[in-house]
Amino acid sequence: MKADNAEFERIVTEYAPVMYRAALAVTGSEAAAEDAVGDAVLRAWQRLGSLREPSAARAWLVKIAVNCARGQLRRGHETSLEGMGEEIPAPEPGRERELRDAVARLSAERRAVVTLYYYEGFSTAEIAAMLGIRRGTVKSRLARAREDLKTILEG
Amino acid sequence: MDDFEKKLFEMAKKEPVDAPDGLRARVSRALEDLPERGGTRVGRTARTALCALAAAAVLAGTALAVFSAGGFRSVELRNGEEMDGEEYNWYGVEGGEYRRVPVEELSEKVRKIAENDPVSDTTRYFEDSDWSAAQEFSGVTLPGNDAIDALEMGGSRLTVSSNVYGPTHLAFWQSTDGLGVTVQADVYTDLMGEGAIRVNRGVSSDTELTAEEYIAENGLSALVVHAQPDEGAEGTERYMADLLVDGIRYHIKVSVNGTEIGTSDEALDTLHAILNGFDV
Structure with a gap:
C-alpha cells in the first residue's frame, strides 16, 4: 500500500478500537491491550509495504495487534494465559453485558476466537490467519466456546 | 446457524466493548513517535527480492512459466518464512488483468x-x-x-x-x-x-x-x-x-x-x- 502519513493515520485511527478489542481478548488486561495497540501502530508503519490490498487493512491491523498482544503476554505483562478468565469484571449499571461477562470466563484461546468471530465479524479463515492457527482449530475452539457459553448463559 | 448461534450474534451486537478513553491518546502518541520511513522501505525491497529468489529456486524448471501462471503478473512461493518468531510457508499472487x-x-x-x-x-x-x-x-x-x-x-x-x-x-x-x-x-x-x-x-x-x-x-x-x-x-x-x-x-x-x-x-x-x- 502506497500511503502517506495522513492515510496511515486515518486507517489506524479508524481501526484502533477493533485492534484494542482483539488485543484485550488475547491479554485479558486493558493496560496490556493499550500497550499492544501502541506497539502495533509502530509495527504496522514499518510493514506498511506489505499491505497491498486497502480493503484488507482492518484484518491486517488486527493481526498485528494480536501478535503484539501475544508479545505483551510473553513479556509477562500483568497477566498470563493460565491466569485469565477467572476474574469477572464488575457489572456496569445500565449496560447489558451478559455475554461479555460469560466470555470473560472463557479460556484466553476461546475468548480470542469468540471476540473476533461474534463481536468483530471476522470469518474463521481470517481468524486462522490472524492467530496463526488452522481454520479447523478455529472452528473447534468456537464449537467448544459455544458449549461453554451455553452452560454459562443457559445453565 | 442454530438459534443459540443467532442469539450470540445478537447479544454481541447489543453489548459492544467500548475502547477506553485513553486509547485515542495512546494511538496519537504512537503516531507522533513514528520513525521516518526511508530506512524501512530499503529493508522491504531487499526482503521482497529474497522472496523472489526463493520462489525461483523452489519452482526450478518451471520458474518462467510460473511467474505468469494463472493470469497473475507474478507468483512468489516460500517455505520457512519467519514472522514474529514463528515460521510460515506461503505463496502469493500479484497483479494481472482484473475486471x-x-x-x-x-x-x-x-x-x-x-x-x-x-x-x-x-x-x-x-x-x-x-x-x-x-x-x-x-x-x-x-x-x-x-x-x-x-x-x-x-x-x-x-x-x-x-x-x-x-x-x-x-x-x-x-x-x-x-x-x-x-x-x-x-x-x-x-x-x-x-x-x-x-x-x-x-x-x-x-x-x-x-x-x-x-x-x-x-x-x-x-x-x-x-x-x-x-x-x-x-x-x-x-x-x-x-x-x-x-x-x-x-x-x-x-x-x-x-x-x-x-x-x-x-x-x-x-x-x-x-x-x-x-x-x-
Whole structure:
C-alpha cells in the first residue's frame, strides 16, 4: 500500500478500537491491550509495504495487534494465559453485558476466537490467519466456546 | 446457524466493548513517535527480492512459466518464512488483468449493505444452496463452469467489503458438505484502488508447499499449489488452484478429506476437471 502519513493515520485511527478489542481478548488486561495497540501502530508503519490490498487493512491491523498482544503476554505483562478468565469484571449499571461477562470466563484461546468471530465479524479463515492457527482449530475452539457459553448463559 | 448461534450474534451486537478513553491518546502518541520511513522501505525491497529468489529456486524448471501462471503478473512461493518468531510457508499472487465491475451494476441490496455499514466486511449466508443465490443477490454473474455446477454444494456465502465510498470487493464462496471442495471467486469494483492486487496464502511450517502451472483444456492457465502436511502434522493434504477467469480471481481447493475425496490422485483429478470446466 502506497500511503502517506495522513492515510496511515486515518486507517489506524479508524481501526484502533477493533485492534484494542482483539488485543484485550488475547491479554485479558486493558493496560496490556493499550500497550499492544501502541506497539502495533509502530509495527504496522514499518510493514506498511506489505499491505497491498486497502480493503484488507482492518484484518491486517488486527493481526498485528494480536501478535503484539501475544508479545505483551510473553513479556509477562500483568497477566498470563493460565491466569485469565477467572476474574469477572464488575457489572456496569445500565449496560447489558451478559455475554461479555460469560466470555470473560472463557479460556484466553476461546475468548480470542469468540471476540473476533461474534463481536468483530471476522470469518474463521481470517481468524486462522490472524492467530496463526488452522481454520479447523478455529472452528473447534468456537464449537467448544459455544458449549461453554451455553452452560454459562443457559445453565 | 442454530438459534443459540443467532442469539450470540445478537447479544454481541447489543453489548459492544467500548475502547477506553485513553486509547485515542495512546494511538496519537504512537503516531507522533513514528520513525521516518526511508530506512524501512530499503529493508522491504531487499526482503521482497529474497522472496523472489526463493520462489525461483523452489519452482526450478518451471520458474518462467510460473511467474505468469494463472493470469497473475507474478507468483512468489516460500517455505520457512519467519514472522514474529514463528515460521510460515506461503505463496502469493500479484497483479494481472482484473475486471473492476462498476458499482452501478451491483444490486441495490449490495449497495445498501455498504451504505449502512461502510468500512467493513459483511457476510450473507445462503444455507443449503450453491452460490447461484448469492449471484442473484449481488447482481454479479460469474463465469459458467459445468464441473462446479455438477458438485452438490452444501452452502454458500457472499462477503461484501466496503470503504467509505461503497463496495470494493465481493467474495463469493461455496463448498461441498464435507469441505472436500471449496471454491471462492473474488470480484472487485471500480472503487478498488488502481494499484496491483496481491493475495498471500499461508500455512504453518509443518505443511510444505510446491507449485506448478497447469494449462487447462480450455486454454486457461492456473497456478496449482500442493500442500502436503509433514507426517504426524495436523491438517489435510490439499491441492489449490489460483487463476483469473474473465478478470475474476478464483481460488479452488480440493482436500483429501477421506470422505468426499479419498486419495491424492482423486483430489488432483477433481481440481483439473474444475479448471477444464470453465466456459471461456
